Amino acid sequence: xxxxxEVRLMQGNTACAEGAIAAGARFFGGYPxxxxxxxxxxxxxxxxxxxxxxxxxxxxxxxxxxIIGASVAGVKSMTATSGPGFSLMQENIxxxxxxxxxxVIVDVQRGGPSTGLPTKVSQSDTMQARWxxxxxxxxxxxxxxxxxECFDLTVRAFNLSEKYRTPVVVLMDEVLAHMREKVTFPDxxxxxxxxxxxxxxPPEWYEHFEINPHFVSPMASFGEGxxxxxxxxxxxPSGFPTxxxxxxxxxxxxxxxxxxxxxxxxVEVREELMEDANVAVFAYGIVARAARQAVRMAxxxxxxVGLIQPxxxxxxxxxxxxxxxxxxxxxxxxxxxxGQLVGEVNRVxxxxxxxxxxxxxxxxxITPEQIFRKVREEK
Amino acid sequence: MERxxxxxxxxxxxxxxxxxxxxAGCGIGIVLxxxxxxxxxxxxxxxxVVMISGIGCSSRMPVYVDFNTLHTTHGRPxxxxxxxxxxxxxxxxxxxxxxxxxLAIGGNHFIHACRRNIDLTTILINNQTYxxxxxQFAPTTPFMKMGTTAPYGNRERAFDIxxxxxxxxxxxxxxxxxxxxxxxxxxxEQALLKNGFSLLEVISHCHTLYGRLNKEGGPVEMMxxxxxxxxxxxxxxxxxxxxxxxxxxxxxxxxxEFPEYCExxxxxxxxAQGNA
Numbered sequence: 001x002x003x004x005x006e007v008r009l010m011q012g013n014t015a016c017a018e019g020a021i022a023a024g025a026r027f028f029g030g031y032p033x034x035x036x037x038x039x040x041x042x043x044x045x046x047x048x049x050x051x052x053x054x055x056x057x058x059x060x061x062x063x064x065x066x067i068i069g070a071s072v073a074g075v076k077s078m079t080a081t082s083g084p085g086f087s088l089m090q091e092n093i094x095x096x097x098x099x100x101x102x103x104v105i106v107d108v109q110r111g112g113p114s115t116g117l118p119t120k121v122s123q124s125d126t127m128q129a130r131w132x133x134x135x136x137x138x139x140x141x142x143x144x145x146x147x148x149e150c151f152d153l154t155v156r157a158f159n160l161s162e163k164y165r166t167p168v169v170v171l172m173d174e175v176l177a178h179m180r181e182k183v184t185f186p187d188x189x190x191x192x193x194x195x196x197x198x199x200x201x202p203p204e205w206y207e208h209f210e211i212n213p214h215f216v217s218p219m220a221s222f223g224e225g226x227x228x229x230x231x232x233x234x235x236x237p238s239g240f241p242t243x244x245x246x247x248x249x250x251x252x253x254x255x256x257x258x259x260x261x262x263x264x265x266x267v268e269v270r271e272e273l274m275e276d277a278n279v280a281v282f283a284y285g286i287v288a289r290a291a292r293q294a295v296r297m298a299x300x301x302x303x304x305v306g307l308i309q310p311x312x313x314x315x316x317x318x319x320x321x322x323x324x325x326x327x328x329x330x331x332x333x334x335x336x337x338x339g340q341l342v343g344e345v346n347r348v349x350x351x352x353x354x355x356x357x358x359x360x361x362x363x364x365x366i367t368p369e370q371i372f373r374k375v376r377e378e379k
Numbered sequence: 380m381e382r383x384x385x386x387x388x389x390x391x392x393x394x395x396x397x398x399x400x401x402x403a404g405c406g407i408g409i410v411l412x413x414x415x416x417x418x419x420x421x422x423x424x425x426x427x428v429v430m431i432s433g434i435g436c437s438s439r440m441p442v443y444v445d446f447n448t449l450h451t452t453h454g455r456p457x458x459x460x461x462x463x464x465x466x467x468x469x470x471x472x473x474x475x476x477x478x479x480x481x482l483a484i485g486g487n488h489f490i491h492a493c494r495r496n497i498d499l500t501t502i503l504i505n506n507q508t509y510x511x512x513x514x515q516f517a518p519t520t521p522f523m524k525m526g527t528t529a530p531y532g533n534r535e536r537a538f539d540i541x542x543x544x545x546x547x548x549x550x551x552x553x554x555x556x557x558x559x560x561x562x563x564x565x566x567x568e569q570a571l572l573k574n575g576f577s578l579l580e581v582i583s584h585c586h587t588l589y590g591r592l593n594k595e596g597g598p599v600e601m602m603x604x605x606x607x608x609x610x611x612x613x614x615x616x617x618x619x620x621x622x623x624x625x626x627x628x629x630x631x632x633x634x635x636e637f638p639e640y641c642e643x644x645x646x647x648x649x650x651a652q653g654n655a
Contacts, residue, residue: 027466048651053465053644058491062458065451065488069431069462072449073470077462095452222447222463223470225426229392229442231450240442 007184012150012176013038013080015183016106017046019154020078022191025104026052027077029066031059031085034118035174036108039080060085064092067103072230074221076158080106083125084115086132093167094133095232097255100209100217102161102168102196104154109173109336111363120363121174123285123336129169130314136252138259140266141169141314143284147181153311159194160266164258165216171313173336175286175365199226207237211250215258259315268311269320273299277306278327279375282345283334284310287366291334294371305375313341321348330378334358334366354378390415390425392445400439404598406557406583407437410504413560414473415444417567429463429472431456433480436511436585437504440475454485457492460499468641471571474501478519479509482538486518493547496576497640502567503578505540506585514588525592544578545633551577552633557584558605559629569631575639582609582627 010018017039020028028047030040044054053070057063060081067077081089086107096103109125111117129141140160144153154170161168199206199218208228210217217237220226229239234251236242242251259266273295274280283291288309298305308324308331310317325331331353333342342357349355358374360366391397401407418428428446432438434453441448447470451459456474464472481489481503492499508526509515516526516533519540523532544552551573555563563581570577584590584601595601610618612630649655 027462029462045651048644048648051648051652053648055461055465057458057461058487061455062461062488062491065455065458066462066465069449069459069464070466071462073463073466075466077466091452092455221467222429222449223426223467227425227445227447229448229450231442232452233450 007182009180010147010183011038011178011180012144012147012172013108013178014042015147015150016080016154016170016172017042018185019151020104020158021046021050021052022151022188022193023076023155023158024193024195025076025078025158026050027067027070027075028052028054028079029057029063029070029077030079030081031057031063033060033082033085035110035177036080036082036106038177039106060088061091064089064105068092068096068099068101071101071103072222074224076102076162078104078106080108082108082110082118083112083128086125086128090133094135094137096167097133097137098135098232099230100165102165104157104161104168104170106154106170106172108177109171111361117363119174121286121336121365122361122363123171123173123287124340124361125171126313126335126337126340129171136256138256139169139314140164140166140259140312141171142311143171143313144176144311145285145288145309147176147179148183149311150176151183151185155191155193159192162194162196163216164262165196165219166259171285173286203227208239209235209237209251209254211237211254215254215261263315263319266312267315267317267320269317270309270311272307272309274306274308274324277304279303279305279330279332279379280308280324280328281305281332281334281371281375282308282341284313284341287334287336290366290368291371293368294375297368297372298375303375303379316344316348318348321345325349325352328353330354330356332356332358332371332375332378334371336360336366386419387412387415390418390444390446392443397443399443401436402587404586405436406506406598407440407504409557409560410437410502410563410581410583411440411443413564413567414502416564417571420568421571423471423571427469427471429470430475431460431463431472432475433477433485434511435477435480435509436506437475437477438480454480454483455488456480457485457488457499457501461492461495461497464497464499465641465644468498472499473571474499476501476503478503478505478507478540479517482518482540490543490547493544493549493576493578495640496548496550496637498574499576500570500573501576501578502570502581503540504581504583506583506589508585508589510585510588514585514592527592540578540580541632548637549578549633550575550635550637551631553578553631554580554582554627554629556582556605556609556629558602559609562629566631573634575637
C-alpha cells in the first residue's frame with residue numbers, strides 16, 4: 001500500500017500497475033506472457049483490495065474483449081502483454097478504436113518477430129502500436145523511460161483514453177519492466193485523474209457517437225438508462241450500421257479529428273540541452289537513458305549535442321520536429337529495432353538536415369558509448 | 380395472437396433499423412420473438428438487459444432490440460460478455476451467437492465460458508452453415524452434407540454442441556428448435572433464470588443456402604424435419620434405441636449447481652479486504 005510521498009524500490013511493471021490503480025482502473029483482463037506477467041500477478045492481488053476485479057482470460061484476444069466489455073459497463077480497464085499477445089489483441093484493439101471505447105493496453109516489448117526473444121529487450125513493436133490493426137485510425141502510444149515514468153505515463157494513458165474515448169498503448173520494454181529503481185511516488189491528491197464525459201441529455205436525445213465540434217462524444221455506460229447500440233461495423237451517430245457514404249466519411253473523420261485537433265494536448269516531448277544544440281539524439285524509452293548519458297559525454301567534449309525524448313510516440317511529434325530540425329545539422333535516431341522511428345523523422349525532415357539511424361536488434365541495449373561514438377563519426 | 384405483436388414491439392427499436400437483414404422464412408426471428416416474450420414474462424427491465432453478439436446472421440439480432448446492445452467481433456461475444464458481467468454483475472447479459480461464431484472462430488472462448496461459469500445466458504442458433512458469407516460448411520455441418528466450400532461433400536464430423544458444453548463444464552445445457560416455439564420460449568426463460576453459465580442451442584434452418592445446396596426444401600420442409608427429428612428428453616426413455624438414431628433430444632439436457640464466478644469474486648474481494 002502506498003503512503004504519501006513514499007519512497008520504494010520497485011520494478012517498472014509494478015509501477016505501471018500502481019499507476020493504473022491511481023488512475024482509477026478497477027478492471028484488468030489479461031493472459032500471462034513474459035516480460036509483462038508481473039503486472040497481472042501484482043494486480044491479481046492488488047485490485048480486489050481496492051474493490052476492483054482481475055480476470056485471467058483464455059488468451060489475449062479474449063483479454064482485449066473483456067476489458068472493452070468492462071469499459072462499456074463503466075469501469076476503467078487495462079490489459080498488459082508483450083509482442084505475440086499484442087499481435088493477438090490487434091483485432092479487438094481495432095474494435096475499441098471503431099467503437100470509441102476507452103481502455104489501456106500495456107505492451108512490454110520483447111524481441112520479435114513471432115515468439116522471438118521472450119526475455120530480451122526490444123523496441124520493435126513501435127510501428128505495431130501505430131499500425132497494428134487494419135483500417136484508418138489515429139493511435140496514441142506513450143513511452144516511459146524510468147520506473148517513475150511507468151507510473152506517470154500509465155496514469156496519463158488512462159487520462160488520454162478517457163478524454164478522447166480511445167484505446168491508448170503504453171510502450172514499455174523488458175529492461176524497464178524488470179529494472180528496479182528507487183521511486184518517490186506523488187501524493188495521491190496531486191495526481192490528476194480524468195474521467196470520461198457523461199451525457200447531460202435525457203436518454204431519448206442521446207447519441208452514443210454524436211458528432212459535435214470536439215469530435216468526442218459523451219459516453220453513457222450500460223445499465224444507466226441510455227440504451228444504445230455499439231458495433232464494429234461503420235455506424236452513424238446513433239450507433240447503427242450505415243452504408244451511406246456521407247455517414248461513413250463523417251465517422252472516419254470523427255476518429256481522425258478527435259486526435260489530430262488535439263495534438264498539443266496529447267503530444268509530449270522532453271528535450272535536454274537543445275537550446276544551442278546542432279546535433280540531437282532522438283530516442284524513447286530505455287534508449288533515452290543511454291542517450292542522456294551520451295549527450296553528457298559529448299558536452300564534456302564541447303560538442304553541442306542535445307536529447308529529444310518523445311514521451312508520446314504516437315501521434316508522432318511532427319510539429320515539434322519541424323521546428324527543431326531547422327536548427328540541427330544532424331539527428332541521430334537510436335532505437336532497439338532495424339529502424340522504425342527513423343522513418344518518421346525522415347518523413348518530417350523532408351531533406352532539411354542529415355538523419356542517421358543507430359539500430360541495435362541483437363537483444364542487447366544500446367550503450368552511451370555507442371551513441372557517443374556514432375555522433376562523433378557522423379558529425 | 381393479438382397480444383404477441385404488442386409485447387414484441389415494446390422491446391424493438393421500431394423506428395431505427397427495419398426491415399431486418401434476415402431472409403423471409405428464416406428461423407432467427409422466431410428465436411428473437413421467444414427471447415422477448417421470456418424477458419417480458421420475467422419482467423426484466425430494458426435498462427438491465429445487455430444483449431451481446433458476434434458476427435453472422437444471428438448476431439445481427441441485438442441491433443433491433445431496445446436493450447443495451449453490443450455487436451462485437453467474430454467469435455468473441457462471450458469474451459466481451461465476460462468483461463461486461465464481471466464489471467457490473469447487476470446487468471442481465473444475454474449472448475446471441477451462431478454455430479460458426481461460437482464453435483469455430485470462438486471455440487476457445489466457448490469452452491472457457493462453459494468452464495468459468497459466469498452468469499451469461501448464451502443462445503446459440505445452429506443453422507448448420509455460415510449464412511451471412513454464403514453457405515460455407517460449418518463445424519456443425521453433418522458429414523457429407525454440401526457447402527459452397529465443401530462442393531464434394533463435407534468430410535469433417537460435426538460438433539455435438541450439448542455434449543461439448545457439458546464436457547466443458549457448463550452447468551445448464553438445453554436444446555430447442557424454431558419449430559417448437561412454445562417449448563423454446565420456456566427454455567429461454569429457464570436459461571435466463573439459471574444462476575450460472577447457461578447454453579441454449581436452438582436448431583434452426585437456412586433454406587436460402589444450406590437447404591438449397593442440400594436439396595432439403597424451403598422453410599416449411601426444413602421445419603417439418605425439425606418436428607420429425609426432435610425427441611423431448613422426457614420421452615427419450617420410452618423410445619427404443621433404434622428409433623433414436625438420427626434424432627436429437629430437446630429440453631433441458633443438463634442442469635447442475637456450481638458456484639457462479641462473479642459471486643465467487645465478491646468473496647475474493649472480501650478476503651482481500653480482510654472481511655472474509
